[in-house]
Amino acid sequence: MPFLRVAPVLGAIFMVFGLTILVPMGVSWWTDDGALLAYPAAIAATLACGVFLRYLASRRGKQQELQARDGILLVGLAWTLLPLVACIPLLSYFELAGTPTTFTDAYFEAVSALTTTGSTVYTGLDQLPVSINLWRCFLQWLGGMGILVLAVAILPMLGSGGSQLFRAEATGPMKDAKLTPRITETAKGLWSVYVLLSLACVTAYWLGGMSPLDAWMHMFTTLSLGGLSSHDASFGFFQSPTLEWVAIVFMLLASGNFALYFMALIKRQPWRIWRDVEWRGSMLMLVGSSLFITGLLLVKGTTSDPFETLRMALFNVVSIGSTTGYATVDYTTWPVFAPLFMIMLSGVATSAGSTGAGIKMVRIVILIKQTRREMSRIIHPRAVNPVTLGSQVVDNSTIFAVLGFMLVYGGTIIGLTMLLLLSDLSFDTAFSAVVASVNNMGPGLNEIGPSGNYQGLTDFQTWVCTLAMLLGRLEMLSFLVLFTRGYWRK
Amino acid sequence: MPFLRVAPVLGAIFMVFGLTILVPMGVSWWTDDGALLAYPAAIAATLACGVFLRYLASRRGKQQELQARDGILLVGLAWTLLPLVACIPLLSYFELAGTPTTFTDAYFEAVSALTTTGSTVYTGLDQLPVSINLWRCFLQWLGGMGILVLAVAILPMLGSGGSQLFRAEATGPMKDAKLTPRITETAKGLWSVYVLLSLACVTAYWLGGMSPLDAWMHMFTTLSLGGLSSHDASFGFFQSPTLEWVAIVFMLLASGNFALYFMALIKRQPWRIWRDVEWRGSMLMLVGSSLFITGLLLVKGTTSDPFETLRMALFNVVSIGSTTGYATVDYTTWPVFAPLFMIMLSGVATSAGSTGAGIKMVRIVILIKQTRREMSRIIHPRAVNPVTLGSQVVDNSTIFAVLGFMLVYGGTIIGLTMLLLLSDLSFDTAFSAVVASVNNMGPGLNEIGPSGNYQGLTDFQTWVCTLAMLLGRLEMLSFLVLFTRGYWRK
Ligand SMILES: [K+]
Numbered sequence: 001m002p003f004l005r006v007a008p009v010l011g012a013i014f015m016v017f018g019l020t021i022l023v024p025m026g027v028s029w030w031t032d033d034g035a036l037l038a039y040p041a042a043i044a045a046t047l048a049c050g051v052f053l054r055y056l057a058s059r060r061g062k063q064q065e066l067q068a069r070d071g072i073l074l075v076g077l078a079w080t081l082l083p084l085v086a087c088i089p090l091l092s093y094f095e096l097a098g099t100p101t102t103f104t105d106a107y108f109e110a111v112s113a114l115t116t117t118g119s120t121v122y123t124g125l126d127q128l129p130v131s132i133n134l135w136r137c138f139l140q141w142l143g144g145m146g147i148l149v150l151a152v153a154i155l156p157m158l159g160s161g162g163s164q165l166f167r168a169e170a171t172g173p174m175k176d177a178k179l180t181p182r183i184t185e186t187a188k189g190l191w192s193v194y195v196l197l198s199l200a201c202v203t204a205y206w207l208g209g210m211s212p213l214d215a216w217m218h219m220f221t222t223l224s225l226g227g228l229s230s231h232d233a234s235f236g237f238f239q240s241p242t243l244e245w246v247a248i249v250f251m252l253l254a255s256g257n258f259a260l261y262f263m264a265l266i267k268r269q270p271w272r273i274w275r276d277v278e279w280r281g282s283m284l285m286l287v288g289s290s291l292f293i294t295g296l297l298l299v300k301g302t303t304s305d306p307f308e309t310l311r312m313a314l315f316n317v318v319s320i321g322s323t324t325g326y327a328t329v330d331y332t333t334w335p336v337f338a339p340l341f342m343i344m345l346s347g348v349a350t351s352a353g354s355t356g357a358g359i360k361m362v363r364i365v366i367l368i369k370q371t372r373r374e375m376s377r378i379i380h381p382r383a384v385n386p387v388t389l390g391s392q393v394v395d396n397s398t399i400f401a402v403l404g405f406m407l408v409y410g411g412t413i414i415g416l417t418m419l420l421l422l423s424d425l426s427f428d429t430a431f432s433a434v435v436a437s438v439n440n441m442g443p444g445l446n447e448i449g450p451s452g453n454y455q456g457l458t459d460f461q462t463w464v465c466t467l468a469m470l471l472g473r474l475e476m477l478s479f480l481v482l483f484t485r486g487y488w489r490k
Numbered sequence: 491m492p493f494l495r496v497a498p499v500l501g502a503i504f505m506v507f508g509l510t511i512l513v514p515m516g517v518s519w520w521t522d523d524g525a526l527l528a529y530p531a532a533i534a535a536t537l538a539c540g541v542f543l544r545y546l547a548s549r550r551g552k553q554q555e556l557q558a559r560d561g562i563l564l565v566g567l568a569w570t571l572l573p574l575v576a577c578i579p580l581l582s583y584f585e586l587a588g589t590p591t592t593f594t595d596a597y598f599e600a601v602s603a604l605t606t607t608g609s610t611v612y613t614g615l616d617q618l619p620v621s622i623n624l625w626r627c628f629l630q631w632l633g634g635m636g637i638l639v640l641a642v643a644i645l646p647m648l649g650s651g652g653s654q655l656f657r658a659e660a661t662g663p664m665k666d667a668k669l670t671p672r673i674t675e676t677a678k679g680l681w682s683v684y685v686l687l688s689l690a691c692v693t694a695y696w697l698g699g700m701s702p703l704d705a706w707m708h709m710f711t712t713l714s715l716g717g718l719s720s721h722d723a724s725f726g727f728f729q730s731p732t733l734e735w736v737a738i739v740f741m742l743l744a745s746g747n748f749a750l751y752f753m754a755l756i757k758r759q760p761w762r763i764w765r766d767v768e769w770r771g772s773m774l775m776l777v778g779s780s781l782f783i784t785g786l787l788l789v790k791g792t793t794s795d796p797f798e799t800l801r802m803a804l805f806n807v808v809s810i811g812s813t814t815g816y817a818t819v820d821y822t823t824w825p826v827f828a829p830l831f832m833i834m835l836s837g838v839a840t841s842a843g844s845t846g847a848g849i850k851m852v853r854i855v856i857l858i859k860q861t862r863r864e865m866s867r868i869i870h871p872r873a874v875n876p877v878t879l880g881s882q883v884v885d886n887s888t889i890f891a892v893l894g895f896m897l898v899y900g901g902t903i904i905g906l907t908m909l910l911l912l913s914d915l916s917f918d919t920a921f922s923a924v925v926a927s928v929n930n931m932g933p934g935l936n937e938i939g940p941s942g943n944y945q946g947l948t949d950f951q952t953w954v955c956t957l958a959m960l961l962g963r964l965e966m967l968s969f970l971v972l973f974t975r976g977y978w979r980k
């Protein structure tokens with residue numbers, strides 16, 4: 001039984017997760033924001049789930065060793081079950097406040113937070129108790145930690161593709177080592193970088209003028225490329241060029257591969273970062289796109305002040321492109337090219353080993369090289385020119401895995417868009433909702449744009465978006481494979 | 491010099507093409523439609539081009555043998571240069587009638603006809619001289635003949651992919667024979683099937699109640715999956731259920747592989763057709779989609795009479811899905827799912843070896859099997875399960891070619907849509923224009939929908955659509971490869 005093998009680990013995750021709910025509860029007590037009663041039930045339920053899962057497993061006597069493919073089930077269960085308990089504080093708070101929310105909405109919000117998507121179905125964020133907002137944002141930061149482990153531990157199992165994708169980055173001592181036995185150690189390494197950058201970010205936000213609580217909340221959602229905010233006006237609330245520049249820098253940094261930073265750090269070779277083809281790709285893509293949009297806005301006469309346009313374009317393009325999803329303006333009023341371009345960008349610009357979702361830059365690099373190879377094959381059918389990444393040859397099975405990912409990625413976007421169309425959503429809304437959700441980015445076009453939110457969707461539409469976020473977070477295949485007979489066959 | 495090697499063949503094509511212009515000229519003379527003077531210049535120019543090209547080549551003394559990859563250049567030149575002369579009758583007629591058209595529009599119309607796309611920039615078709623309408627429709631039928639040769643002669647060069655794709659269908663004596671030396675013979679076989687079906691179709695249209703000239707014109711654009719009509723109201727002009735059923739049958743037949751029909755015919759084994767996995771796929775896809783849309787229209791209350799809805803859905807879904815592009819109703823007023831679904835369908839439903847464009851059913855079959863293989867690889871990394879098509883194993887290089895095609899297909903659609911967005915076209919119009927053009931289908935959404943046409947586009951937008959039609963017709967790669975340095979290097 002794969003389920004019994006993963007139950008103890010899942011139980012442990014639940015128990016740790018239950019303890020993290022003490023953080024918003026503490027803040028609620030400290031700030032006396034009136035939401036204190038929203039937390040005890042959630043903590044109790046989460047701990048109870050953890051205990052129950054561990055008891056289930058222990059009843060079977062000797063604990064069975066985890067097999068490689070069990071990781072897929074573990075991750076699938078973690079990302080679908082944790083939101084069940086993560087949404088209890090929301091359900092409780094809104095119930096206690098006399099404005100009950102639906103389970104559909106609360107679960108959506110929790111999935112949106114934990115997958116670092118950052119779409120929201122709630123308005124009046126500025127009036128919510130600070131601890132509820134903090135919980136939403138903190139969930140994103142926790143989700144980000146989960147994603148970093150996911151990248152190390154689970155993706156290598158997605159065919160040799162994932163493995164090589166990741167190892168190509170993590171050059172150095174870990175390169176040829178089996179990753180599975182070293183998950184804990186590697187995770188600790190990545191988390192230490194994550195925490196270091198987080199501390200730098202919260203300090204910068206605080207020095208830049210945010211209140212301490214806002215600084216923490218926005219740090220949580222910057223480093224995780226999450227994009228939730230405690231303000232309806234998102235980052236536009238602050239109206240502060242300084243804070244925008246700080247956010248631009250940290251969103252860019254968080255779009256890179258944390259394993260790369262870790263290697264550069266422990267080897268004290270910062271130039272490794274610049275030498276990494278994927279890192280350069282991500283940065284050039286995000287900054288280059290911002291410059292392009294700056295030019296577009298000036299040429300089309302949308303704005304006139306070049307420097308202000310540059311900052312505005314950098315902030316919003318980097319925010320959407322890096323899958324963060326903050327906004328300082330309603331960019332859907334820009335020429336129609338810009339918002340669609342930005343939404344597409346969110347699928348390709350982040351690096352593997354960051355907390356971004358979508359295709360990831362390393363796959364794009366491989367795909368470009370593979371397309372070039374196919375074109376030269378038409379001319380020279382017998383020529384052999386392998387695809388390389390840095391100094392490594394990318395083998396055919398990796399390329400197949402990347403191409404397979406592309407198919408499933410494209411198919412998922414088309415299929416879910418069609419589902420939303422069946423519910424009579426307009427084409428641009430449906431398409432942008434699916435792309436924004438699959439890329440774990442957030443805002444889309446029209447009613448779900450930066451000046452609106454997902455509140456207006458029907459329950460059916462909300463569930464489609466929830467599914468899209470989960471599929472995107474789990475790289476499609478690792479989620480879909482759970483629904484094949486082959487997975488469950490002995 | 492590749493150009494000098496292809497010049498004599500291209501010259502011959504131009505000379506034959508010049509003679510075909512005698513057909514509309516003859517019709518003009520016979521019906522005395524007042525457009526007689528539109529043709530002499532076109533014939534003269536076309537023949538002159540042919541003579542010039544042959545002279546160019548003969549000056550170099552001994553004719554050089556064509557190399558395999560020269561076919562790519564030949565096809566690229568044929569499909570971009572023939573419209574230059576094919577549009578002369580349009581330019582001349584409108585000039586003589588005192589309502590001059592632009593070169594951009596006339597060239598677009600000629601490319602649209604020859605690629606069997608069937609988008610039009612002209613209105614008042616019912617008032618045009620019959621010979622001008624006949625020329626537009628006849629161009630589609632000629633384009634269809636060209637495409638059948640293209641499929642046999644050129645696509646096999648697009649990596650081993652094209653070759654195997656086609657050979658997998660053409661089982662039997664030709665299976666292992668080299669195709670290139672047999673182009674003429676094979677082309678003759680395919681053309682004989684094409685002509686036989688054409689004769690059956692024109693007879694059926696005539697018996698069904700069309701005037702003889704309308705029967706010929708609509709046969710031309712049915713068999714070629716072209717979709718141009720001599721009426722602004724397209725096929726809706728006839729208001730005839732009988733004619734619609736005839737069109738449904740012939741559009742379905744023309745979506746199949748003509749090589750398959752040829753084999754079934756000469757071997758007198760009609761059951762071969764049903765046994766072909768791609769043929770079954772195309773038919774089930776088109777008919778199944780029609781049934782689904784029928785249900786949708788009834789459930790959503792768009793229509794109420796089940797039998798009439800069925801016929802209407804079959805006609806319009808098969809028409810759009812088979813890349814024909816006729817319409818009897820403005821299906822963009824149907825629930826938003828339907829038109830987008832139909833436009834997507836046009837990319838996947840036709841068989842290789844038909845005159846349809848897009849991805850083609852055989853590639854879809856391979857992609858589905860490959861995706862399944864990748865998913866089972868995640869679970870069993872060491873398992874070997876080859877992709878098969880009928881009784882043949884599809885080798886990895888074919889799968890790479892198919893996946894490469896998908897990338898370029900997707901990239902082309904995204905890239906050209908973004909170009910149209912830059913010119914401030916709305917997203918659904920831009921996307922549908924590009925998909926309809928790349929799939930050589932025709933109508934899109936909004937102003938370019940079945941009740942509108944491409945007239946309202948700016949010159950820039952028209953050229954983007956022209957490029958899209960050419961890229962789609964030449965299967966992207968064979969066109970793009972001409973723009974690589976590798977192609978022109980010795
Ligand atoms: K996000």
Ligand SMILES: [K+]
Pocket residue numbers: 606607608715716717813814815930931932
């Ligand atoms: K067509």
